[in-house]
Amino acid sequence: MTLFEIIILAIIQGLTEFLPISSSAHLILPSELLGWDNQGLAFDVAVHVGSLLAVMIYFREEIIRLTAAWFQHGLSKQQTDESRLAWWVIVATIPAVFAGYFGKAFIEQYTRSALVIACTTIGFGLLLWYADYTAKLRKNIYQLTWKSALWIGLAQALALIPGTSRSGITMTAGLMLGLNRESAARFSFLLSIPVILGAGLLSTLDLLEANIPVDWSAMFYGIGLSFVSAYTCIYLFLAWIARIGMLPFVIYRLALGGVLLGFVFW
Template structure:
């Protein structure tokens, strides 16, 4: 890849990993519009590492606090709000991990088409609009229950289907369960940490087995630009989401889905 392609793809990954607009839908556009080749497994691992570092650094205080609470109180009867939230992050990750492990090969063969991504981008965009418009939004992460966590975890598992948007569908589920926008977003971002880590590790293992030549310069640039884009994306999204709501992202998803449908049928 050229340095221009590396920067563009890394920024796309960093931004769309956490915005509710589907990273897979965006990563297919350069190939469809500009004829770029697939960026390859090594680059995919690198940009995910950048995104992971961004979310871990941004939420470093939360991670430290939840970790201390989980190891200190997580295995006792006297659970604090922090130890319970740590458990919810762990338990909410399990459905997506299992579904991703079991369905990975089938998804790769049958669901990575532009048509599937276009449809899921539109359908789950409309669901996000409905949840944002109709939900009560009176709860915070302190009010989450095991049932809520399982439902959000199942929603995250559905995001294995390309075009769904992991952040989008987990925020949708959180809003439908009554979480306010910021709480739904924060829980979605916390849930992203173990799932991105697991996906990155599996991809890295696949990369080691493939024994392909690695362009380290491309990987360093990719991880770096993905990190910067993801960090500022998280910061700005959490700063603005309570005021602007989900409608701008819904409109964007609908336009993006229609653009993809245009390329599918022309």
């Protein structure tokens, strides 16, 4: 990849990892519009590392509190708000683990087309609009139950289908379950930590087994740029989401899906 391609793809990955607009839909556009090659396994590892560092540093205080509470109260009868929330993150992660293990081969073979990505970008965008439009917005993140966490986790498993958007579908589920916008977003971002970590580890293992030469400068730029763009995205999204709602992202998804459909049929 050229330096320009590295910069653009790293920024795209960092932004779209956490915005409800689908990273897979955006990463297909450079190849469709400009004929760029696939970003490659090593670069994929780099942007995963950058995104993971961003979300862990931003939520470092919550991570410390939840981890300490889980080890102190997680296995006792006297649960605290933090230990319960730590359990709900674990519960919500389980469906994605099973879906990834059993469904990865099928999804990679049958769903990685521009048509599928266009349809899921539009369809799940409309679902996000419906969830936001009808949302009760009454509950905060500590009012989640294990059933709610499981439903959000099942929704997250759908994000294996390209174009769905992991953050988008988990926020959609959170809104449907009565969470306010900020709580739905915060729980979605906390859920991203084990998912990104797992995906990054799997990509690293694949990279080691493939014995592919590594462009270390591309790795450095990928980590740095995806970190900056992802951290900025999380900060601004949480600061604005209560005021702006999901409609701007829905409109964007519909426009993006329309562009992709144009490439498919024209």
